[in-house]
Amino acid sequence: MAANEDQEMELEALRSIYEGDRCFRxxxxxxxxxxxxxxxxxxxxxxxxxxxxxxPQTAPVLSMxxxxxxxxxxxxxxxxxxxxxxxxxxNLGTAMTYTLFEYAKDNKELFMENQPVHTVxxxxxxxxxxxxxxxxxxxxxxxxxxxxxxKRKLADKTDHKGxxxxxxxxxxxxxxxxxxxxxxx
Numbered sequence: 001m002a003a004n005e006d007q008e009m010e011l012e013a014l015r016s017i018y019e020g021d022r023c024f025r026x027x028x029x030x031x032x033x034x035x036x037x038x039x040x041x042x043x044x045x046x047x048x049x050x051x052x053x054x055x056p057q058t059a060p061v062l063s064m065x066x067x068x069x070x071x072x073x074x075x076x077x078x079x080x081x082x083x084x085x086x087x088x089x090x091n092l093g094t095a096m097t098y099t100l101f102e103y104a105k106d107n108k109e110l111f112m113e114n115q116p117v118h119t120v121x122x123x124x125x126x127x128x129x130x131x132x133x134x135x136x137x138x139x140x141x142x143x144x145x146x147x148x149x150x151k152r153k154l155a156d157k158t159d160h161k162g163x164x165x166x167x168x169x170x171x172x173x174x175x176x177x178x179x180x181x182x183x184x185x
Contacts (some may be wrong), residue, residue, distance in 0.1 A: 006019075006056055010095035017098060024101075033066065034101040036108050043112040045080065047104055049097050056095055059088045069134050076115045080104070083111065 011029055018024035023035040030051040037044025046068040050061040062084050064077045087103050088096065104111065157165075 006095060007051055010056070010097060013095070014097060021108070027184075033099060035068065035076070035103070036101075036104050036111075042071065043108070043115055045072055045077075045108075047101065049100060051097075056093055059085070059092060060097065060100075062088070064101075072112075072115060076112065079114065080111045083107070 006029065014024075014032065015026070018034075025033040027033060027048075031048065032050075033042060033046055033048045035046050046066045047062065048063040048066060050063070052058055052061065062081055064072070064081060069077060084100055084104065087100055091099055
């Protein structure tokens with residue numbers, strides 16, 4: 001019973017910490033995913049943490065088998081999981097899901113140092129892998145061109161889920177009719 005109470009408390013904490021975080025995903029009350037890095041980043045990866053019944057007294061199940069990680073070499077995946085398991089052993093008996101996600105975020109470059117960046121280009125002949133990655137890298141370039149002010153304005157226009165409110169692109173008919181002929185280009 002103590003394990004279930006610990007799990008409930010950790011679940012509540014994770015929900016409050018990661019509320020609105022697009023990188024975090026709750027698959028079930030005992031299974032979570034976190035994306036480290038941006039979508040178009042070739043060195044981004046996804047970690048899945050699942051709690052067994054006796055968690056946190058026993059280690060959680062860590063996985064990198066998600067489709068998102070298909071471009072990452074198996075040796076890099078194993079290296080990341082090995083480094084995360086060291087953290088698991090150090091935190092055994094305590095709530096550690098948040099700690100594991102933050103550890104992975106802090107050490108992303110170290111984890112991915114042996115990952116070749118050219119994996120996406122060498123796999124571009126494959127329909128399943130190459131096609132989705134090309135537009136994603138173009139989207140990343142667009143994000144880099146925005147200034148801080150532009151990013152703030154964009155964030156102010158969206159709700160907490162990152163979606164624009166209904167009617168954001170509606171045209172005010174009265175304003176358009178007053179200035180329509182003078183400002184036409």
